[in-house]
Amino acid sequence: MINTGKNAKTKEKDGNALGKDDFLKILITQLQNQDPTQPLQDKEFIAQMAQFTSVEQLTNMASEMKLMRQSLGFVSGMIGKxxxxxxxxxxGASIEKSGIVDSITFKDGNQYANVKGEEISLDKLKKIENPGETK
Incomplete structure (x- = not known):
């Protein structure tokens, strides 16, 4: 099979690491090549499916951790701003408040800026600036 330019630029990965797609391909190949007179026992099949689910969840967790690290790097720059x-x-009236960010908090997958003990969800921010700058 010839590798076209389109396929040549796919994700590079460690040659020793198997991903969830590789695991699924192995499982499908195993199912296609099994002896019809002795199919996989239920216990073995369920164990393999559980392994596949575990691989998928670990992959998802790794992706979420990567996003959190990237996000943490961005929001940590807000400290002192x-x-x-x-x-x-x-x-019940809306008011505009301001203050200097003391720290960043993560709760239930959401990020909060802490200003004098008050937690502010980052989606409520209207402005971020260096202290002392007013425009």
Missing amino acids: SITWTATDSS
Whole structure:
């Protein structure tokens, strides 16, 4: 089979590592080449499917960890910055608040900037700037 330019630029991976696609190909090949008079026993098949599910979940976790590391690198740069956000006061009216970011917190997959003990969800931020700069 000739490798075209389209296929040549696919993801490079460690030659010793098997991914979930490789595992699925092996499983399909095994099913195609099994002896019809002695099919896989249920226990073996269920164990292989459980392994496949584990491989897939580990792959998903690795992807999520990579995203979190990238995200953490971005949001950690907010520490020491002045931020402005929209908050709701006790009467339910929207007010604009600002302060210097003390730290970043992760809870339930969401990121929060901490300003004097108050956690602000990053989706509520309106402005990020260096302290002392006003425009």
